[in-house]
Amino acid sequence: MLQFINQLLHKSVQSLSPCLLCGIDRQQQHSLCNTCWNELPWYKQHIERHQHQIVCAYRYDFPIDRIIQVYKYEQQLQYQTLLAQSLLNLSLPKIQAIVPMPISTARLKERGYNQMLIIAKIMARQLNIPVWQPVIREAQHSQ
Numbered sequence: 001m002l003q004f005i006n007q008l009l010h011k012s013v014q015s016l017s018p019c020l021l022c023g024i025d026r027q028q029q030h031s032l033c034n035t036c037w038n039e040l041p042w043y044k045q046h047i048e049r050h051q052h053q054i055v056c057a058y059r060y061d062f063p064i065d066r067i068i069q070v071y072k073y074e075q076q077l078q079y080q081t082l083l084a085q086s087l088l089n090l091s092l093p094k095i096q097a098i099v100p101m102p103i104s105t106a107r108l109k110e111r112g113y114n115q116m117l118i119i120a121k122i123m124a125r126q127l128n129i130p131v132w133q134p135v136i137r138e139a140q141h142s143q
């Protein structure tokens, strides 16, 4: 019940809030106005690395490069919906669960949040699938 009220409240506030990029038009469900959303550096292609198909949402160009940096390093969590919706906007194969990569304990203490777990939970809620966290980070190296 509390989650339902929270989602309803979030949608109401969101429908009245300005776009996170231009600040002019009203934001849609992805937190941007449709003009800014359409002008993002979409890539939407599959690339192959080490015999795995990887789906990329964007080229790492402005403004998405800056958004990822401030979301990840400057606690600008208002971009969580934009980033989750960007991934949901891809043509993904049918998936059963989302497995976010864990961050190191030291990084979690420093940052206060796992940026990918937040995005995974938004996606999982929308796809109605679970988030699995069976992966343990052994080596404490950053990417």
Ligand SMILES: [Zn+2]
Pocket: 019, 020, 021, 022, 023, 024, 025, 032, 033, 034, 035, 036, 037
């Ligand atoms: Zn805009």
